Amino acid sequence: MSTFPPIAATIGDPCGIGPEVVIKALASGAVPAPVLLIGDAEVVRRTIALTGAHLTVRAVQSFEAAQFAPGTVDVLDPGGLEARDITPGKVSPACGRATIRWWEIATELAEAKKVPAIVKGPTNGEAIRLATGDQAGDQARAAPAGKTFLFLITGPLRVVHLTDHITMREMLDHVRMHNVLELLRLTHASLRRWGIREPHIGVAGLNPHCYGPEDEQEIAPAVRQAQAEGIRASGPVAADSLFRLCTEGQYDCALAHYHDQGHIAVKTWRFSGNCAISLGYEPYIRMSVAHGTAFDIAGKGIADPLALTAALRTSAMLSAGKGFPKEG
């Protein structure tokens, strides 16, 4: 019997590469946990045919009905999507609506503690905007502002971000001792829950070589206070060294103060196999992939499942308290 609790994943927008990378990831054998898919069962069936995966679909109406039998894929399908709504590579409001509903179901399962982790297949912002009329669309929906923090993962380089989509000037006002300290506490608790016994967090400096008022008056005191609370934090560490040191295994995680500080490191160092957790939904893991629906190659069977595989595999490992997957 698996020591991994089942997790749930949405298939993403059926007009994009989501279903394909989800099925390829499941067929790869790299995901140690049973996975309940949420989406359109017929789409999953067609995707299995497209990819040649040795899997059969079992449509279910509830989490409890899933059997997780070898060689089968349980798909929780709330219905509502017609074949005519789906053209690979074409924006579809119906699909936008469906992806929202599927992610709501995933969230409900997680909040009801039926699954410890949910993974979001790639959705299409334009489809969601057309479906909802919501300009902010998917992203705003996913994140209660200031309460969630992007935790990017690419192999040994893991970066949690204090701020995300705000201007650099706003960011400077947000780098305050108590904000940094709160994120250190949250990150420490999350890493512990995920199975890292004594997580070591490297905290980035803000100014070049850590020479600046924020480094001295905000970041350094936050690190000292965290240390006093038993958190193994170090820093501020010059940002141009910190992420390299992470890739070499010196820290379990880096704390970046702004979007590009972390994203430049992650995306320049390694572009594929990235996945992302939204911290702030504990105790469950809310995971997504960094890439989009790639409409240009949808339905062709050539999409790279590395990121989705990493998302599923990492979710399975962390939610079972077994730490980050080792790299092959």
Next chain:
Amino acid sequence: MSTFPPIAATIGDPCGIGPEVVIKALASGAVPAPVLLIGDAEVVRRTIALTGAHLTVRAVQSFEAAQFAPGTVDVLDPGGLEARDITPGKVSPACGRATIRWWEIATELAEAKKVPAIVKGPTNGEAIRLATGDQAGDQARAAPAGKTFLFLITGPLRVVHLTDHITMREMLDHVRMHNVLELLRLTHASLRRWGIREPHIGVAGLNPHCYGPEDEQEIAPAVRQAQAEGIRASGPVAADSLFRLCTEGQYDCALAHYHDQGHIAVKTWRFSGNCAISLGYEPYIRMSVAHGTAFDIAGKGIADPLALTAALRTSAMLSAGKGFPKEG
């Protein structure tokens, strides 16, 4: 006969790894131009013995006396350093003083247009401070503020920096249309002089995904104006994509607005083989390596010459107008 004009290089602090990496670089055969060394001839002799390089030293008193004969190293030695001043791994004010003098000689040769490029071996900040009593030390000496711009090079990833050692808040006030435009002009002219016929410069955005006042009101207009002047500039490009695109060859150079924006990319992507030009001393090339004197391994023969080799090789190629070296 070489089509490369001779360049000059200082050996760096004799107590550090400078002489060793310089000699290893020359012995590697990777530097296509004749190189005049500036430093202590006896130190160079001992370093040749240490490294087992098949080279003989020829001490000269002027640039004109150099012969650049195969198998020999011409060393311009102004004297003044005694053997007792030099202990590997130990800070020496006399060596600090000597390295300053050697770099002055190199600068004079470049300003007199005798050499089109000078390369600085790694110096020791503490030795220079002890020698001069100058707190700011080596860095301030090298750079007339606001007139020079750090151009970092590691293989295909080349980044010129609009600002360097200032706080992030000061930086925000410095990202102005005319500053960006001036640097685009200078970078374009430099790349052209170095042999890149139609240099393509990618300009970083400042705020996440280029959504912010500086991106719209300062950077975008600077790029448009540069384009109107015939400069092939693109941007603003989201900073978390730009540097990756550089590594893939899409741009000849990236323009970064602040120290860490460029340095995080360069140092996370690849840690060895980096070198740096100070733009602003045209028409000559003023080159240095990113690493220091590494006193802990000085005199042991185990120092990695990759960065110094890149510095000499790149200086030779660019000053001969032959473009950046291809990677092996």
